[in-house]
Amino acid sequence: RTSEAIRQAEADGRLPAPRLSATGRREGYSLSEVNHMRDVFGTRPRRGPDDPPIVMAVQNFKGGVGKSTLTCHVAQFLALKGYRVAVIDCDSQASTTTIFGFNPDIDIDDEETLLPFFRHGGEPDLKYALRSTAWPGIDLVPANLGLYQAEYEAAARLRGNPDALDRLRRGVESMAGDYDVVLLDPPPALGMLSLAVLRAANALLIPTPPSTVDFASTAHFLRMIVETLEVMQNHLGARGYHFLRVVATKVDEGKSAHTQIRDMMEAVFGADMLSASLLDSAEIDNANVQLRTVYELSGPTTKTYERCRNNLDRLNGEIELLIRKAWPSHRSELRRLGLG
Structure with a gap:
């Protein structure tokens, strides 16, 4: 909306009066205030x-690929846009x-x-595990080191009961209706939690990342996904994805x-790879030192x-578009914008 529309809404009481500095200038708006305007x-x-709520896993069975960095920046970008986001940390490293x-330990x-x-x-x-974060619009199911025990708990439940692999899916479905997007950050390993996240x-x-080892590892990962999903499908039924995309991360151009x-x-990978990459940047390193993201x-x-x-913003905008394309109610607007 235009500044004129905002002033009119303030004048007729639909929006509260703005905060002013000592010199009479507007001080700006918090994300909560922007969402109220929206x-x-x-x-x-x-x-x-x-x-459908989009339940998106950011997953690779190899560590050090930028999984948690990508998860947090996607979540915060979507929150800045006004979406309701939940993040479920499934990794006992708790990044x-x-x-x-x-502080996961405290x-x-x-x-x-x-x-x-x-x-x-x-x-x-x-x-029971959802908690608010400092970000309006983002709730978190946190993790700590003790979560590694869930691997054993899940394995014990799976013995003689393949349906146990769908327990996380049912748990996510129990709360996903309150959100637009749910992000899952699984462990970088092929364990019970990672399989549950796939389901x-x-x-x-x-x-x-663009290294020979990581490239080869991802190719193996994709083959493993296909084989694993086929096995799980035989026991638990089919489970499809609205989209699957490879993201180049830590790219130094x-x-x-x-x-x-x-x-x-x-x-x-062709069309199964995002056109934008997550570039290696000193700003991401600077943010990590402060336990923040670039958006903070x-x-x-x-x-x-x-x-x-x-x-x-370019990378996350591409992800947002994939999300919106999965929502039938957004398709006419996307076609109008030439994005359908």
Whole structure:
């Protein structure tokens, strides 16, 4: 909406009066206030009542690929747009939990993670573990080191009962109706939790750095996914994805080896790879030192920051478009914009 429309809404009481500085200038708006404006003007993006919540796993069985970094930046980008987002940290390393401002060893008890949900006779759904974050529009199911026990709990439940692999899916479904997007950050290993995440998700992002080892590992991962899903399908029924995309991460465009391998990835994966990459940037490193994301950095704007922010927005905008294309209620608008 225009500044004139905002002033008119303030004048007729639909919006509160703005905060002013000592010099009489508007001080700006918080994300909560921006979302309230969106609600007043009817411009806040939402899935329609008949649209499925997108349950998106950011998954690779190899560690160090930028999985948690991507998860947190996607979540915060969507929240900035006004979507309702839940993040479920399924990894006992708890990197995502840490980035969202919690100390897993101090702030998070084992009973506040997924662990009780996987115990025999445990919690019936996941609502007990959801907590607010500093970000309006983002709730979190946190993790800590104790979550590794869930691997054993899940394996014990699976013995003689293949349906136990769908327990996480049912738990996610119990709370997903309150959100537009649910993000899952699983462990970087082929264990029970990772398999449960594959069954719970209806969309998949596969972060892959442009190195020969990571490229080969992702190719193996995709073959393994196909084989694993076929086995699970025989026992539990089919489980489809709205979309599956490979994402090149940690890309340094100043290194010819990176650009060459990324070109190879594009040739191999084709339309199943996002056109935007997550570029390696000093700003991401600076944010990590502060246990933040680039979207949370403050201070003077630099060219390095602008490049990094523009890259993140382009990448996340591509992911947002995939999400919206999965919602039937958004298709006519996307066609009108030439994006359908």
